[in-house]
Amino acid sequence: MITHHPAEELLAAYAAGSLDEATSLAMATHLTLCPACRAVHDDFEALGGVLVCENAADTLKPDALAATLGMIRAAGSGVADSGVADSGVATVMRPQPSTVATAGSSLLPLPLQYYVGGDLAAAKWRPLGPGIHHMPLIADGAASARLLRIAPGRSVFEHSHEGNEITIVLRGSYSAGGENFRRGDLEMADGTVSHRPVAGSEDICVCLAVTDAPLRFGNFLGRVMQPFIGI
Template identity: 35%
Template structure:
C-alpha cells in the first residue's frame, strides 16, 4: 500500500471525536481512521481529551470554507468507535454499514457502478467503482464531499489520490476525477448536497442516480 498523503483535516477529526458529524461523513472519517495510523493517533488524542471545540480549531489547520461547512452541519450527531477490522478492500466501518455482506452494485453506465449505503436528510454515502481511464463528469459542489480511496487511485487538478487518501471538496472546487491505470478505482464518497454537474446529460440522470 502506498503511503497515505491526503489526511482527514483536524477539524473533521475533532468533530468526529466530539460526535457532531452526521452519519455519512462519520462513516468516511471512521473508515479513513481505520486505514491511517497518523489520523488514528490524532483522533484518539481528541477522544482522550473529550473532543475538541470546532470554533477553537486553528484556521491554518483547515480552510475557511471547510470550517464553515463543518460548523453548519446539523441534525442527529453521530459518534462511533471506528472498527479496525477489514474484509478485502473494505475497512471495518464499511463492512458494518454493509452488514457483513458484499456491496449491491448498480450500473451507472460505461462500467461505472455504485452502491448506496445510506441516503438521509443529512447526506448520502456510497461506494463507487470506476474502471481505469474513466472519469466522474466535471462537477462542482453545493456542499461538502469526502472521497476515500479503497482500491486503485484517481487524479484530478488537485493531485493524485491512492489507497487510504481522503479528498475533501467544498464549493470552491470544480474537478473531473479520473481513475488511473491499474486496478479499478473503488471509493467511498459522502456528500451533504447534490453535486453540480456542468454538462446536460449528467444533470438529466442525476435524480435517477441520486448523486
C-alpha cells in the same frame, strides 16, 4: 503510504460526536486505514475526557481547547483505541474506527462492511454511467454515502459542489486537480472545487463518496441522471 488526510477540525468534530452518520462513516473508514489520523483522533477523545472531568461545572476559557490539547501532546499521552474490532461499528448513527483494518484478505475496512453486508464481493452495484457503478449506503436527509466503482482509465462526470464532498480510496487510484489519490487517501472538495476524477489505468478504482448537498454537473447527461441517482 497515505498522503491526503482530513482537517483536524473534522477529526475533532468526529471525536465530539457532532457529525452526521454519513460523514462519521467516512471518518471511521479513514481512521481505520490511517494510524496517523487515529493518533490525532485519540488526542481529541482524551481532550474531551479532560474537559468533561475538570470543567463540567465551569465556564471554559477561550483557549482551553488549544491549551489542553497542547498538554496532552507534550506529555506524549493518548487513549486506548476505542474501535470495535469485531464489527468496526459501535452504533448505526456513529460508525467507529477499528484497530483491525480488514478481516483476513478483505478489502473493505470493517466499518464499511457493516453497511455493505460483507466485503466488496457482497456489494450490490447499480450502473451510473459508462464504466461506472455505485452502491448507495446512507441517504439521511441531505447527507449521503455511497460506494463508487470506476473502470480503469474512466472518469466520472465533471462536477462542482453545492456543499462538501469527501472521497476515500479503497482500491486502485484516481487523479484530480493535479493530485493522485491511493488507498486510504481522503479528498475534501467544496463549492470552490470543480473536478473530473479519473481512475488510474492499473486497476479499477473503488471509493467511498460522501456528500452533504447535491453535486453540480457540468455535463448534460449528469444533470439528466441526477434526480434518479440521488447525488
